[in-house]
Amino acid sequence: MVEPSHEGAKRPVSAAPAGPYGHPFHPLLVTVPIGAWVGSLVFDVASHLVRHPDFLARGAQWLIALGVVGALAAALVGFLDLFAIPPGTRAFRVGLLHMALNLLVTTAYAGNFLWRYANHGPQQGGVGGGMLALNAVSLVVLGVSGYLGGKLAYRYGVRVADETTQAEGFVLTRRGPGRRDGGTADGRAG
Numbered sequence: 789m790v791e792p793s794h795e796g797a798k799r800p801v802s803a804a805p806a807g808p809y810g811h812p813f814h815p816l817l818v819t820v821p822i823g824a825w826v827g828s829l830v831f832d833v834a835s836h837l838v839r840h841p842d843f844l845a846r847g848a849q850w851l852i853a854l855g856v857v858g859a860l861a862a863a864l865v866g867f868l869d870l871f872a873i874p875p876g877t878r879a880f881r882v883g884l885l886h887m888a889l890n891l892l893v894t895t896a897y898a899g900n901f902l903w904r905y906a907n908h909g910p911q912q913g914g915v916g917g918g919m920l921a922l923n924a925v926s927l928v929v930l931g932v933s934g935y936l937g938g939k940l941a942y943r944y945g946v947r948v949a950d951e952t953t954q955a956e957g958f959v960l961t962r963r964g965p966g967r968r969d970g971g972t973a974d975g976r977a978g
Contacts, residue, residue, distance in 0.1 A: 812947040814866045818937070820858030824851045825897060825930065829923050835914030845915045849904045852897050852923070859894040866890070869947050879944040882936055889933035896926040 831848035835841035870887060873880045900922050907916070914920075940946040 812865070812869060814862055814869050814947070815937075815941070817858065817862035817865060818934075821855035821862065821894075821897075822930065822934070824855035824858060825923070825927055828852045828855065829920075829927055832915045832920045832923050836920075838914075841914040845904075848915060848923075849901060852901045852904070856894055856898050856901060859890065859897070863887075863890065863894070873946060879940060879946060882940055882944070883946070886933050886936040886940060889929055889936070893926050893930045893933065896922060896929075900926070 828848040828851035831844045831851065835844040835848070838844065866887065870880075870883045873883050900919060903922075904915075904919060915923075941948055
């Protein structure tokens with residue numbers, strides 16, 4: 789059995805929307821939903837700790853919406869990264885699970901937003917327990933998916949530059965930082 793090459797998973801399907809070689813856009817874009825959804829959970833919890841929770845509940849609701857929009861943008865370029873992975877490989881299966889969990893989480897947050905929107909604001913005493921629980925569970929599942937995304941990048945090297953390209957960052961320069969003696973980084977006189 790011939791093993792598929794992993795080199796294709798390092799190059800973008802299309803550099804314009806997915807990001808150039810060694811600089812994928814997906815990891816950059818996922819920071820928007822992660823930050824928004826973590827912030828929404830903080831606001832949800834805080835809404836139970838203050839006398840007038842309306843502003844926190846409303847803030848959480850719109851952070852959830854921002855996260856959904858950000859997740860959809862991240863998913864678009866994430867699909868392109870997935871298509872670069874050879875089918876039938878362990879990395880492809882991990883990528884499919886990562887994608888499925890992210891779609892599940894995004895759907896849960898979209899539902900959470902609609903639930904809050906239909907309720908026209910917080911109940912007495914802050915965000916409802918069910919909404920808060922759905923937020924927390926969704927965030928835990930997002931954490932599992934994030935672990936899998938990290939495995940794709942750091943263990944399997946998906947969309948990460950190859951080792952030869954990475955080695956460029958570790959070549960000693962002619963003059964090391966802070967050298968005043970005119971010598972080179974390897975100790976020879978310059």
